[in-house]
Amino acid sequence: MDIRSFLISITFTLFSIQLWANDNAVILVYHHVSTSTPPVTSVSPETFHEHMSYLHKHHTVLPLQQIVESLQNNQQLPDKAVAITFDDGYENIYDNAHPIMQEFKFPYTIFVNPPLIGKAHYQLDWQQVKEMASQGVSFANHGNHHPHMLTREINETEDAWLKRSIEDVQKAEQHLTEKLGYSLKYFAYPYGEFNNRLKTGLAELGYVGFAQHSGAIASYSDFSALPRFPAAGIYSNLKTLKVKLNSLAMPVSQVFPSDSVIVASPKSITFNVDITDLNTHQINCFQNNKVLPKSVIDKHIILTQNPIDTAGRHKINCTAPSKKSPSRYYWFSKPLFMATPDGQWLD
The missing domain is CATH 2.60.40.1220 (Immunoglobulin-like)
Incomplete structure (x- = not known):
């Protein structure tokens, strides 16, 4: 092989690697950033800062909406793109996580249960939500009251269960829209639980679903139940988290x-x-x-x-x-x- 052919081969290889890398992203999910909350779903402020510092140096943190829409439309992303999400809308996100996110100028998304905002003492209130929204935080749907959505009521048929479950999501979305003035139609399954009928029903209404099993995402992912890597509790060790942050979505069918x-x-x-x-x-x-x-x-x-x-x-x-x-x-x-x-x- 002459030098010209060699250089063409190298250029083509690098180009194909770039295209391959630009069709992947990772979503992280946190719950509590605190030392006084359940350890299984918590990360200390110090460890959380360590995570964000690593991301700042080695990855590109983007808004969840930008990552999802880019992959849906087959548009390239920066290599090693990451979105950061929180589930449940705990007040310690405002107290402990938000200042760190502001330090690094990172966008992020919180999935909330609208009826609990400002009602439960451990939750954000609407003033905090609106303040954070004005500073680049997006809010999305986690249902009304964080139920196990797969639970049927006594003598409830599967069709009745599905109708009730989807109505619950729709009511929460309407509540968020009234309070914030926008609707992402992003829904994070409480406890990460779903079945085919639920995710299909929500997808038909235009929702993107977010689960809690592990994995990266790509243009060929199932957008009715996208995986997210948990980064708290036993999963907060940065050494193992680095491997996940650099992972790629396996092309399965x-x-x-x-x-x-x-x-x-x-x-x-x-x-x-x-x-x-x-x-x-x-x-x-x-x-x-x-x-x-x-x-x-x-x-x-x-x-x-x-x-x-x-x-x-x-x-x-x-x-x-x-x-x-x-x-x-x-x-x-x-x-x-x-x-x-x-x-x-x-x-």
Whole structure:
């Protein structure tokens, strides 16, 4: 190969890497920024500042709306783009997180339950919300009263449940619009729980859904249930968080089971994967920190799942290194939700 051909090859490779990198982003989710709140959903102000300082040096923090709309419209993003979100609208966000976000001039989004704003003592009030909104914070829908949305009332049919659940979201959206003057139509599922009927029903009304299973997002992601990496509690360690911040959305399709609500534990999880930039034999999948056995047939992955015998929220996480950039990992997460025998959902 002569020098001209070599330079053309290098240029093409760098260009393809740039395009690949510009079609990915990561969304982080926090709840409390405090040392006096439940540890599982909390990060200390000091650790939160450490996270933001790292992002300031190594990533591009963008408004959630810009990231979502760019990916939906196949528009390029900066490499290593990150959006920051908070769920539940706690007052300690205003007290502890907001000054840090202002220090770094970072935009971010808070998903709130409008009827609780200014009512519960631990929540933001509307004066704080409007002050933060004037300083670049966006607010979005987390439902009316943070219910387990998959719970049915006594003798309630599935159709009646779906109608009631969607009406709850619509009422919260209307409340937010009246208070703030805009509607993003972004909805974060309380507890990260959803099923196919709920997310499809909301998508048909124009909502983008945000869940709590792990993973990066890309133009080919499911915008009715986008993954977000939790960054508090046991997930607040910056060393492990760095890997997630540099992750890429694994291009999967034909995932089975397709629904995330399960009545009995599936024996296997299967999916297809685009192998343009990853090797199927390098895919490793984990359940409760244990590696799952897998079979590979061309682009088809078959995971032998460990039995799920307890109610609650479970997930399978799969990763594989990028061929173009081996230090970065593709990430796929399959959430699985199981109710108690009497149909209740656990906090």
